[in-house]
Amino acid sequence: QKKTEIQERSISLNYSEEVTDVDLSSEQRDIVRVIENSLVAERFETFLLHGITGSGKTQIYIEAIRKTLELNKQAIVLIPEIVLTPQTLVRFQYYFGDQVGIIHSRLSAGEKREMLHRIRRGDFRVVIGPRSAIFAPVSHLGLVVVDEEHEGSYKQTDAQPRYHARDVAVLRARLNKAVVILGSATPSFESLYNVQQGLYKYFRLGKRITQRSLPRISLVDLREEWKKGGSYPVVSESLELKLESRLLTHEQAMILQNRRGYSPFIMCQECGFVSKCPECEITLTYHQANHSLICHYCGYREKAPDVCPVCHGMDIVYRGIGTQRLEEVLNENFAGCRILRMDQDTTRGKHGHLNLLEKFRRGDADILLGTKMIAKGLDFQKVTLVGIVSADQGLHFPDFRASEKVFQLLTQAAGRAGRGSGSGEVVVQTFDPSHFIFKYLMTHDYQAFFEKEMASRKSLKYPPFSRLVLIRLEGKELPVVEQHAQAVASFLWKANKNRLYTVLGPAPSPIAKIQQIYRYQILIKQDKEKDPSLNYVRHILKEGLIRKNNIRNWPVNVIIDVDPMEIL
Ligand SMILES: [Zn+2]
Ligand SMILES: [Zn+2]
Known part of the structure; x- marks a missing residue:
């Protein structure tokens, strides 16, 4: 046993824990052997490692990385939220020490630049980080690990480019003749579907390492x-x-x-009034501290009313359970x-x-x-x-x-x-x-x-049987947003002479307004059998919508998200 601590300034993590060396089970050893063969042969391959919780997926990543380093190559390890998983980091540091470089979402811009510089210089042979780490400038990529591959945070949704780190991982590995390991106890349906299609190899770890059964x-x-x-x-x-x-x-x-929060919403018993954010169309959450109502989308806050602002009734009730309320109940x-x-x-x-x-x-x-x-x-x-x-x-x-x-x-x-x-x-x-x-x-x-x-997805033609493109229009004036959403929809209907795709909407987004901005959306559903790469849809969006209709000059913001993970 050796104690390893993560206490490097540039990492900004302070967490230590005992790490114990472990022997692989025969189940694990078999999997490692297959992965090692691909690494040695420099054969591009994607493995989906479906291991129940507590089955020792991390140890398989570690063995695969060990082999990668032996072959004088480098590895990238993606972890969804790095601050939440210090235990995993401690283990990588235990095995690979100084060779590990961590890209951290809480690094300052300067620290991040320094980090990328050091990666480029070859200081690190294992780069660990959230989704953006997939672009790390390593020159001899041999292995990419995507831990908890089902996590939605691998998709960048808030800015261009709206990429999915898992897809980029597979693409980058193919170009480098590298190996990809996607690990999860609950794999995404996209990945399981790719196994069925013969694109990924599938491994199952069905036993917990402690020999305990599942709870x-x-x-x-x-x-x-x-x-x-x-x-x-x-x-x-x-x-x-x-x-x-x-x-x-x-x-x-x-x-x-x-x-x-304390209660997801408060409501007047007499007239049914519910407090909503004036900036967003979102119910305000009651927080006990300062007796305040807070919008979880934009941060707007106000004092919680003691009387109903509409009917002046006094009978205001707190509905639903937030973590603060749960804490209070447990304490009682x-x-x-x-x-x-x-x-x-x-x-x-x-x-x-x-x-x-x-x-x-x-x-x-x-x-x-x-x-x-x-x-x-x-x-x-x-x-x-x-x-x-x-x-x-x-x-x-x-x-x-x-x-x-x-x-x-x-x-x-x-x-x-x-x-x-x-x-x-x-x-x-x-x-x-x-x-x-x-x-x-x-x-x-x-x-x-x-x-x-x-x-059910097959009968409704939802992914992974189809591909979706979400077009969202955002603007300050509702009629303007509506009118342009209508224009986009008409354009899509006209371009669909051969019935290649389906257009859903236009309709207000499920979250119809955020920070005074109204949101409308249109969903294009493309049957995979007809055009799996979305060639036609991409073409008409680029040539017809973006260029001919010149949407950049529209008074609304148009966002196009291919394969959206969220349609809110
Ligand atoms: Zn009332
Ligand atoms: Zn708000």
Whole structure:
């Protein structure tokens, strides 16, 4: 055993943890051998490594990197959110020490320039970073690892170019005759589909390294709880009992509620008034600190009203559960229990995340509650219970990927339980226990879930069976935005004489207004069988829309996003 610490100024991470050398299982060894063969042969190949939570995917990356360095080549490792996964970084540093260069989203512009300069000079043989690290100037690329490849953050959505780092990884590897490893416990449907199409090779890691089985998952029907108590509990009786027993035995628990703030909205009981952001068409979230209402899209804040601004009624209620409210309820129910809350509001400082994680790992807290931040890649040996407060959240989003995303989040969260010597348990609270995703969640059957979802995507012709192009129009005046959206749609209809694609919309975006800017959108759905590379659509957008119609001079902003990950 050797202790490794990440404490380099340019990395800005302060986190240390024991790393233990591990022996590969025979399952892992077989996979490593196949990957090594491709590396030695300099054969471009993409491997999808589908390993259940806690199955030791990182160790496979490490072996593959070791081989890459032996062959005098370099590796790029993509990690979705680097501050959230200090444990993974510690392990890479343990094995590769000074050869590791980390590109970090919190580096200053100067630090980043320096980093890129050093990479170009060849100071680092392993470059780790978020999506932009895929462009790192390494000259002898042998291997690209994309960890948690299903993560939406690999797609750049807020600025040009709107690339997906996973696609760039595959492209770059092909040009360099390099190897790609895409790893996940819940692979994206795009990647699983590419396996079916014979484009990627598939590996499955089906055993946890500790020999423990996957955690047992039980459902709590919140409607039944309501019948019992006359209200919807934040923490159901079943979850409460299980938490109590963990506190007695000094084990730890994690509780997921993917909503920050106190209450997602406040409402007047008398007239139904709901406070909305004046800049965006978004409900304001109540935060207890300063008794304020905050817009989670633009940051607008105001004092929470004591009387209804419309009818002057006094009966204002707080609806829904945010992490602050959950913290309050837990504090009330478990006096003396040490609770940490991890969300955007508690992790503002440079080391905010790390301090919390370090505290929890040391055992200075019994319960870690938080938003989806806590669901990702963390490995705490003493956690034997995971609670999910509102599992339905997000399930009814107007997005064809809604159930895929929820399933991934729930599986990842559940996977935090029972990673050490104690077996794990997960309590899932839901209003809709008959929803099909729970059947697959409880049996840990990602493959069956994938097949069921694929059947419905196929019949609706959604990706991966089609490709989408999202065209969004943004402007200050609603009629102008509407009128131009209509013009784009008419153009697309006219250009579609051969019925190559389908046009959906124009319609207001699900988030119809952000910071005084109105948003409209049009979706082009291109059947893959007719034009898999979107050649025709690209052509008409470029020649017809952008050049002939001269959209750059329009009074609205037109954004074109090919293969969007979000259609909000
Ligand atoms: Zn009112
Ligand atoms: Zn706002």
